[in-house]
Amino acid sequence: MNCRSEVLEVSVEGRQIEEAMLAVLHTILLHRSTGKFHYKKEGTYSIGTVGTQDVDCDFIDFTYVRVSSEELDRALRKAVGEFKDALRNSGGDGMGQISLEFYQKKKSRWPFSDECIPWEVWTVRVNVVSLANEQERQICREKVGEKLCEKVINIVEVMNRHEYLPKMPTQSEVDNVFDTGLKDVQPYLYKISYQITDSLGTSVTTTMRRLIKDTLAL
Amino acid sequence: MDTDLSSQDRKDLDKFIKFFALKTVQVIVQARLGEKICTRSSSSPTGSDWFNLAIKDIPEVTHEAKKALAGQLPAVGRSMCVEISLKTSEGDSMELEIWCLEMNEKCDKEIKVSYTVYNRLSLLLKSLLAITRVTPAYRLSRKQGHEYVILYRIYFGEVQLSGLGEGFQTVRVGTVGTPVGTITLSCAYRINLAFMSTRQFERTPPIMGIIIDHFVDRPYPSSSPMHPCNYRTTAEDNAAVYPSVEDSQEVCTTSFSTSPPSQCVFTVTQAHFQTPLPVVTDTLKVPMMGLGFSHQLSSSRLSYQPAALGVGSADMGYPVVFAGGLNAAHPHQLIVPGKEGGVPLVPSQPPHAAQADQERMAMCTPLDGAHYSAATPSSSEDTETVSNSSEAKSGSPHDILETIFVRKVGAFVNKPINQVTMANLDIPFAMFSPKNIELEDNDPMVNPPDSPETESPLLGSLHSEGSSGNSTGNTHDDFVMVDFKPAFSKDDILPMDLGTFYREFQNPPQLSSLSIDIGAQSMAEDLDSLPEKLAVHEKNVKEFDAFVETLQ
16 A cells, blocks of 8 residues: 655744654644554444543644653654754754655564554655744744644644555454553554754754654554 | 445444544544543553543544534535634634545445555544644643633534635644545634734744733723634524533543643533533533633733833834933824834824823934834833844734734734824823824924934934925934033033034134145146246245254
8 A cells, every 4th residue: 555645844033843743643643543442243343532632832822632641751852863963963954854654564473573663654854944032933933823723733744645544454463553551542553754954955864763662563 | 335335344434434433533632632642552451432542532622523513424515614713812813724634436345444444544643643733733632721712612504714814724633434435634723824924823922911900991891701602503503502421521520620721620520511601502602621711811910011122022012112302291103214204103002091291301412313212101210222133023023913913903003104094093091192193293202393403413414505405304204303401511611501503613614724625726736836836836845944953
């Protein structure tokens, strides 16, 4: 199957990076998480309840909704924190991108390891700007808030096209589709990776694929 | 066709749509309550959370929604709409958003009701959660409180978008195809906040405070903010009263009490049904938060911020006005800077009580013809001069002010100065103010008798003699000459005081070297006369040398 790919671009100030990324990633994961599956006999299952909560940003005039799951929030914050540090340390002109990839695992026969087949990739391209004074920062707050509103509308539009989603798995297959490691919600299997672009615009050696091991059950 | 759909599926589908509609209303209304929403995830299914989402049910909202639906479901031509509007403390209201749940005829026969439709409805609700935080009304609703509240109204039938003003925008939350039609959820929101700017409500402290008990002529409405609404739902009359729902009363209480003016808790109890509480009939616009604000307004005393503060503040300010005048008889006379006519501006804010007692003094010295003094109505009794930065602000805050305060005359005057007459003004203490609106020509204080004494020396020396008449006029436009007695100005040498001295010697004659007559001589004549002059000097060279020696 083809993997669909969506790209979002934002320009933010240094201290807004984390909140902007979290806002976008949480909005995506809100749509790509379900309640915990509880399989019963005869192959039926029931689904747990997903709670939501509003998060106000400190550096942006924006509020986003995320799934009420501390574990998921921690995992995202960790990934975004690493991305932010990499961006700050890269020197360069502050451009990078963070990708959220949803994939399915396909079991292969020994000795081959399982395949990870992505079915949806969201890429957020970030351009970090530096501002001179407080007035510019205030304007930036509002502008980035408005931009994020647009991004949320874009995300929702894509989500509601109801394009390919993995089939609901049987109990034995559930770990190939969902991340069952969290205790309160169940997002689709995902991984987050990032790239920092140097000033030449080429993708540099710091391309890394980071697996968030403590949240993925691999 | 329904024959394709089993009866069980049909029943399920109807139930899904009904509960989807109810949950949609809950999400929208809760998003406009003005507070952050937080619900918990639960891994073990409780069976009562529709669409696997933890969305609380506010009973009153459910009741309103059920009433509006009246047992029907959204169908073609019959949409369920939630209207969000804003109402100010002064009673003005404005529609902000209309959320529409519509059904069209495009059917998706292949889709599985109990599984795919259900999950897609769940996804749509999540999208709705996200989108409700993203429209402009969200930020307004988070800041509701003293100055305005957010109201909602549910109706069923045709969508009415006319109240949103021009250029409203639409955002589609999503669609879900079902075997009986496609459900579409969208929001049309106003962007033309000309009546009030979003920025105004983001600044929580009042820009221009009003002490309410000064409005003696206009009794302030202290009754409940919920005026009988003009709207009618299509299927209802306005006689219904909210029936007591015993189980839900506690829920209602807790869910509304966290709004900012939390002294008044929004409770639904049987005893209160007869009173005009905002709680309830279907035609009333129901407030999104407690009763709080009306009580707050009648008892609050917001402090009056003096004009100097308005000048200094970065945001709105009212048109910056400068007092040109001058003695106790005209404490309220104001002149707008920079305008040719220097038309006295009617006080753009209701004169503070203290103003009547204090004089706003401005001394416009003739020396600094380009500087103006600002009135500080209540704070200080000293004369103050304001920097010219305030002039720069006079343009833009005025514009902003014009767009915001459209409706009131008196407190926030929006009309051009000339149109404002005393009869239209509803300012307190009007009897104390002079006839401010006489044209400048008639006012001796603005336009002193035409005499050379009133020219400023600065202006006089810059203009050539021919235009001295103009400068007089300009002087009058710019400031008013004051007969003053400067301190420490006694001078025994000249038998006149400083002021008289100035006036007499204000217009010194032009330097002769600058006059044009000199230039009339031709160059040739100059050159011709040079050799003669040199010859004369050479004759006297010995004298010059002797003179130079004496200097050394």
